Amino acid sequence: MDMASGSVESGGSTEALSLDEALEIAARAHRAGDVPVAEALYSRILAVAPDHAAALHFYGVLHHQTSRPREAVQLIRRAIEIEPEDPSAHINLGNVFFELDRPDLAVKAYNTAILLEPAEIDARNNLGVALRVLRRPEEAEAIYREAIDLDPQHRDVWNNLGRLLGSQGRVQEAIACHARALELEPADAGTRRFLVAAYAATREHDRALAILRDWLRDEPENPSAQHLVAAISGENVPERASDRYVTALFDGFxxxxxxxxxxxxxxxxxxxxxxxxxxxxxxxxxxxxxxxxxxxxxxxxxxxxxxxxxxxxxxxxxxxxxxxxxxxxxxxxxxxxxxxxxxxxxxxxxxxxxxxxxxxxxxxxxxxxxxxxxxxxxxxxxxxxxxxxxxxxxxxxxxxxxxxxxxxxxxxxxxxxxxxxxxxxxxxxxxxxxxxxxxxxxx
Missing domain, CATH: 3.40.50.150 (Vaccinia Virus protein VP39)
Incomplete structure (x- = not known):
């Protein structure tokens, strides 16, 4: 497809943008969280070029991120019909299916992405999560370990493997995974929380508190670290979890x-x-x-x-x-x-x-x-x-x-x-x- 074969009016001006230029501006606004601008530009691009695969794909992702998953499926599927060999589109389609509580369809999408790009790490990471939901933990563990073999520096995979192992009662193995993830990104809040929870489960409270105190040194007002210090140390226990703690906890997942x-x-x-x-x-x-x-x-x-x-x-x-x-x-x-x-x-x-x-x-x-x-x-x-x-x-x-x-x-x-x-x-x-x-x- 000749992406520059059409043009898009730049609102309020007589200047026209090429499709390439319009898509770049839309994607930049999308990454910056400027939804109205991104949405307006994606719509204009598709009005000029209805079969523009990249615009369909990115517009589908925007629908997913703005809680319109069913429309997202339609857009990304259309993009895949036009360019079936784009692994990122299959990954994003899997992500939307997962949100729609169809992990079975998500697995198919992630597997397609891996077939198209055998070294694809994100597809394997997401595939492991979907397999866990489908109660196929052995397959999930195998795919996580495959991803780690391909990229030992991928923090999310180490954390997801650790959570899988912890859910099976293999807590010491989980600790090793989360500790490796923390080595890769020492200030990551999610990893700190996973490792604190694992140490708390094995009653290694001193190690958990050491992580929490490092966390509070970096983020003195972090509500999660504050609450967990009280929970594990037994000092200054609040009468209830703070609004900030509960909001951060549930917004996060x-x-x-x-x-x-x-x-x-x-x-x-x-x-x-x-x-x-x-x-x-x-x-x-x-x-x-x-x-x-x-x-x-x-x-x-x-x-x-x-x-x-x-x-x-x-x-x-x-x-x-x-x-x-x-x-x-x-x-x-x-x-x-x-x-x-x-x-x-x-x-x-x-x-x-x-x-x-x-x-x-x-x-x-x-x-x-x-x-x-x-x-x-x-x-x-x-x-x-x-x-x-x-x-x-x-x-x-x-x-x-x-x-x-x-x-x-x-x-x-x-x-x-x-x-x-x-x-x-x-x-x-x-x-x-x-x-x-x-x-x-x-x-």
Missing amino acids: ASSFDHKLARLDYRAPSLVAAAVDAVHAPNGDLVVLDAGCGTGLCGPALRTHARVLVGVDLSERMLDKARQRGCYDRLDAGELTQYLRDRPATYDLVVSADTLCYFGPLDAFGAAAAGALHPGGHLVFSVEESDGPDFVLHPHGRYSHARAYVERALTEAGFRIETVGSEGLRMERGEPVRGLIVTARRL
Whole structure:
């Protein structure tokens, strides 16, 4: 294709740009995050040259990055029809399929990219992630090791291999991988967090704290490092995880959150939904709050009960994912307890799955939830279960709660406990995480 065979009007001017020039400007704006300019230029290029493969490809990537994955698939597929031997287009198509919860199609796209370019590292790295989601860990490990043989300096591959090994309980091997990744990029926050978590799992707390103190020396205000120092040292333990910590944590892995939880046999949303079903027929007549809604995993089940379904979460990026589900009438960003306080006698049902593990004392939350419910309304939630004190902050950064404490805090807040069940919420490093599924009724 002669990319310079057409021209694009440069808005507001009579000067015309060649297609090459327009594409370069669009790509530059795209890289800089100037979405309106990039989108306008890609559109103009395609109006002049509808079969411009590079513009179709890049415009598809822009759609992916702006939460329009289905349109992204159409654009990138069209680009591949025109130029089928571009491995980067197949990689990006795989990335979109992965976001659309089609890891099977992502695997095919990544494999095609590798066939076209046998030395392609990013395709192998992403392929390993997709294979993990498909519960094919042996194949994932093999592809990661193949990528490392091709490029031993690729930090992301070392980290992904470490996470895979850690999930299988091979924690010492995981530590070696994350340590190698940290050698390659000593200040990378993600690697530091992975290595801290691995050391915490083996109770090598001194090593974990050494990494965290290096991290705080480089970034004194980093909320993740601050919270984990308190969690591991037991010093200056906060009553709840800070808004900054929770926002940074969930913004950081919003795009992969659902897939990550699928690998952990995550059951909290389905267990909470079952508890709701036990007290309410799905008549679609309730005003419901999904408190700490995240990516909206509870949304489809709650929709059957709701005349109005509202979600609230601290993470804007998680809310962006929740919007894609199309379940909610409204999604708001905000801190949970204050959000409840600001809405007295508003809801028939408040549900919270896997959110209160970032709270220590539950008194303020319980009082706020009681105030936000109509009399007779239900509160249904999960917490991680503690066999020890009322509540405890663990080295992984989450709190667990004793059953007796949960019951006492809710009773004092004005609830009658209806059911408390002990269940496995998910797997973590090969071990089950026990939790409580609680149903309480406001008096």
